[in-house]
Amino acid sequence: MARPRQVLLTREKIVEVASALVDAEGLDALSVRRLATELGVQGPSLYNHFPTKADILDAVADSVIAHVDLSAFGSAPWDEALRRWAHSYRRVLSEHPNVVPVLAQGPGRRPASLAMAEAVYGALVDAGFSYARATHVGALMRYLVTGSSLGSFALGFDVDPDLYERYPHLRHAPRLAEHHEAVDEGAFELGLDLLITGLTARYEMGTR
Known part of the structure; x- marks a missing residue:
């Protein structure tokens, strides 16, 4: 009888399957037992590659950051590089929103995250x-980037118009949900523009 295929x-492969699980079901869905089941292996075999679940989660988070475009640093003026990096950073996080709470804690010991911090800090x-x-x-x-990726401002309001009878300045709030992408994107663009414009002005004044 042929041996079962191992x-x-x-x-x-572990990071790939763990990332898909977090993207689809959230951080709470990730456990060593569930991941082993998805991979078709026994749980202990995962420990040959990652000592703990936290290490797996770190690797998942770092695999996300590895997709952020850092090419503008060193090839474009600092303000343009910041702008291009911020757009790429936010785009990547918007594709993997469930891992943002982990990334918001900082780079820790994650290689791609540290490389990104080095690129930004070094350019400045x-x-x-x-x-x-x-x-x-x-x-x-x-x-700015992680905050704008943690949740939608526009989706934070209820759609019931009767709720806002006591809040006349919020009477159009129920309509925010249908325009949430434009609202959230517009808020991010405004914040980024104000931030970089302000930094540029201070830079030109010699306040560095």
């Missing part, structure tokens, strides 16, 4: 920003 288990320092200011700008950019 599943070829690699770190890449090379442009003449002080170490402290470059840190502030990097943090501020992350707040």
